[in-house]
Amino acid sequence: MGEFTLIDEIRWRCAVARADVVLGIGDDAAILSPPAGAQLAISMDTLVAGIHFPLSTMPFDIGWKALAVNLSDLAAMGAEPAWATLALTLPDADAAWLAGFCDGFAALAQPQRLALVGGDTTRGPLSITVTVHGFVPAGAALRRDGARQGDRIFVSGYPGDAAAGLTSLLAAALLRAPAQDDLDYLMQRLNRPTPRIELGLALRGLASAAIDISDGLRQDLGHIAARSGVAATVHAAQLPQSPALARVGDAAQRLHWQLAGGDDYELCFCVPQAAVAAVQGLASVLGLALTEIGAIEAGNGVRVVGPGGEEIPLQRGGWEHFAA
């Protein structure tokens, strides 16, 4: 399987037709027509084998996740996905692996009408970088810097599931290991996270700030607080917990997964008090848990408090590459 055969394989397996793609894969660059008046949202994320996913991960899941982590960034901006480019670095050109990878990528791209318009294939240690491009009306992007004192903090889905899945997979012994059904569910959350695109679009004009949870809820909420010049208080007891999570590990471990686990790709967002009812309505329209977990206050930093308002000390902040 030569480089050009490989590119052809990627092209047909990931095919999505869009009228705004003037020239797709196969020239020196893709040529695209952005819609008049829209702003462009661009994000780029890399997954490295053994760092961002276990070496045992199925190629379908790697393809899905490589795109999902990027679409999650568009979701956090309230942007509508349009185009992607893919840089695929492979130790060898394994046709079965590539087919699985492309099918996972396409399974997420096709329902979103996201066109793969270009990229690069190179030989080297397994690593995938995707750049995604989306549209957002001028001024409507959800940013990190708009949270205001009094805003309520929400989170989508069930943070902690992905980290619980990874720990269950890697740890030799857990206090309470998950049953097979629960493990299947948690691994699904780890391997096939759902970018919350529809939620991001619906939060335009509603949320004052938003971020996706890739490095852990506490750390990512900390970015909102820092950029907005405010403090955030999270009530530990209000953190949503999936049924599967509730049956794994002990309480301290679950809280750690929820706050510092990362890899969930849920959205954490802030809304003014007046918009809380609208968010609750959105939860039932989207069929997605949207849970109020705390509030924005004056000051700085993120505090996590127990039922009596006492601060809960944390073991570590979240996932950071190159941490000392």
Next chain:
Amino acid sequence: MGEFTLIDEIRWRCAVARADVVLGIGDDAAILSPPAGAQLAISMDTLVAGIHFPLSTMPFDIGWKALAVNLSDLAAMGAEPAWATLALTLPDADAAWLAGFCDGFAALAQPQRLALVGGDTTRGPLSITVTVHGFVPAGAALRRDGARQGDRIFVSGYPGDAAAGLTSLLAAALLRAPAQDDLDYLMQRLNRPTPRIELGLALRGLASAAIDISDGLRQDLGHIAARSGVAATVHAAQLPQSPALARVGDAAQRLHWQLAGGDDYELCFCVPQAAVAAVQGLASVLGLALTEIGAIEAGNGVRVVGPGGEEIPLQRGGWEHFAA
């Protein structure tokens, strides 16, 4: 040096202000305002340590080249550079390495007014992926599929220099090893290729087809021929040769470097006979060698011919990843 310190370091060392960057590094995605009516050209290329550059390459040169190979793709489309994203995978967070890398990247980005608007930093085997975005008026992009019978084929600069530099660096013995001055020049061509942005812009409306030479002149011209449904004949004796190249190796080796060397990032382009004088004028305006090397004919494939019109058989086609 933590991940966020590292991102701050990249941000300030590569700073370029542009009015169309609504939101740069530091949110979930960059927000950008493309100019009304323009089409967007997007390209993405990866450099892997030990594959695309020798492990001994200076960080400044790696930063320069990681951007240059991408800007070269915009040049080949006739696009004006605007924004880039950078995915940097590093084995460790070495401050001196990072400073050198960023300075090399910025040395090329800043004169082009190219803004680094986002990206990702991860731990792993050294690898750099850059995505570049440029503008081109609707319908004006230089493509690979427009070459027509009777067109003249041109090449910019001196293909073969980069490959001669790499061979001189790696090969234990050459028939004629380069003198130090020549080696310095050839290594400069290998490590700091010049994306031919101004040439690409000037070729809009003039060239019928264009490509950049990353995988070797013969193979890359073959893409123009295949996409345009034509044949290309190259006259070996017309291939331009830099003074340094003329003093290295033997004639067969030089011809191989010129045709199959790759890594030159010069442009190969076709123009109708009526535009030949304009191309010659352009060469003197830009102070850049633009050499007519052959012609487009009916048929398919690329033929390289000697002075008597006899076809010269070639050892191999060009640089292809995953070649069997």
